[in-house]
Amino acid sequence: MAVASDRPAAPRAGSAASVVLQRVNVHFGAVRALADVDLRIAAGESVALVGGNGSGKSTLLRVVHGLIRPQTGHVHAPARRQQAMLFQRPWMLRASVRANVQAGLWLRGTPWRAGRAQALAALERVQLAHLAERNARGLSGGQQQRLALARAWAQSPELLLLDEPTASLDPYAKHEVETLMHAFANPADASDAPLTMVFASHNLGQVKRLARRVIYLDQGRLMADLPVEQFFDRTVLRAVSPEADAFLKGELL
Numbered sequence: 001m002a003v004a005s006d007r008p009a010a011p012r013a014g015s016a017a018s019v020v021l022q023r024v025n026v027h028f029g030a031v032r033a034l035a036d037v038d039l040r041i042a043a044g045e046s047v048a049l050v051g052g053n054g055s056g057k058s059t060l061l062r063v064v065h066g067l068i069r070p071q072t073g074h075v076h077a078p079a080r081r082q083q084a085m086l087f088q089r090p091w092m093l094r095a096s097v098r099a100n101v102q103a104g105l106w107l108r109g110t111p112w113r114a115g116r117a118q119a120l121a122a123l124e125r126v127q128l129a130h131l132a133e134r135n136a137r138g139l140s141g142g143q144q145q146r147l148a149l150a151r152a153w154a155q156s157p158e159l160l161l162l163d164e165p166t167a168s169l170d171p172y173a174k175h176e177v178e179t180l181m182h183a184f185a186n187p188a189d190a191s192d193a194p195l196t197m198v199f200a201s202h203n204l205g206q207v208k209r210l211a212r213r214v215i216y217l218d219q220g221r222l223m224a225d226l227p228v229e230q231f232f233d234r235t236v237l238r239a240v241s242p243e244a245d246a247f248l249k250g251e252l253l
C-alpha cells in the first residue's frame with residue numbers, strides 16, 4: 001500500500017460552505033451534549049474534532065449527518081445522500097465484500113447490477129478486490145474499515161464524516177486506513193469535486209497528519225477552532241483556550 005506523505009496536500013478548500021451550525025444545542029436529559037455550537041466548514045476542508053470522552057464529538061458528527069435533531073439551532077449540510085459516515089466499528093451485512101459495497105450504492109438508488117463494476121473499482125482502490133467474494137464478516141477489523149471506506153468512496157460523497165475510524169485498529173491497520181483517508185480527501189484528479197472530511201480522533205498524531213483545522217470541544221462547548229499548526233503551538237492554544245491547552249498537555253505527557 002502506498003505511504004501517505006507526512007503532510008496533507010495544499011488546501012483545496014473553497015469558500016462555499018459545506019457545513020454550517022448555528023447556535024446548536026443538544027440535550028440528553030440533564031446532559032448538555034452540544035452547547036450553543038457555531039461552526040462553518042468550507043467545502044474541501046479536512047477538520048479534526050478533538051476533546052475528552054463525552055465532550056460531544058460523536059454528537060456533533062451525528063447532528064451533521066442528520067441522525068440527531070438538535071433541540072435548538074440550525075444545521076445546514078449536504079443532503080444525506082451526498083454524505084457518508086464511518087464509525088469505529090463498521091456495519092457489515094452478512095454477505096460478500098462486493099455485495100456490501102453494492103448494497104451501499106443500491107441504498108442510494110443505483111440498480112443492483114449497475115453497481116457491480118463501481119463496487120469492484122472501489123474495492124480496487126482500497127486493495128480489497130482480491131477478497132471481493134469473501135464474507136465481509138470474516139475480514140479483520142482493519143479490512144472491514146477499508147471496506148467501509150470503499151463503500152463510501154463508491155458513492156462519491158461531498159462530505160465524509162468519520163467517528164474515531166481507527167480507534168480499535170492495530171498500528172499497521174491504522175496506517176493503512178489513514179493512508180486511504182488521506183487519498184480520499186486529496187484526490188489525484190484535481191478536477192474532482194472537493195471532498196470535505198470531518199473526523200473525531202483521540203490520536204493527536206493522526207490529527208497532525210490528516211487535519212488542516214482542529215476543533216476542540218469541552219462538555220459540548222466549542223472552545224478552540226484553529227489551523228492545525230496553531231492548535232499544536234502551545235503558546236497560541238493557551239491564549240485561545242486554557243482548557244484545550246491542558247488537554248493537549250495531558251495527551252502529550
Ligand SMILES: Nc1ncnc2c1ncn2[C@@H]1O[C@H](COP(=O)(O)OP(=O)(O)OP(=O)(O)O)[C@@H](O)[C@H]1O
Pocket residue numbers: 028031032033051052053054055056057058059060200
Ligand atoms: N444517546 C444518548 N443518550 C444519552 N446520553 C448521550 C447519548 N449520546 C451521547 N450522550 C451523552 O452526551 C455527551 C456527549 O457524548 P458524545 O458521545 O458526543 O461524546 P464524545 O466526545 O464522542 O465521547 P467519546 O470520546 O467517549 O466517544 C456524553 O455525556 C454522553 O454520555
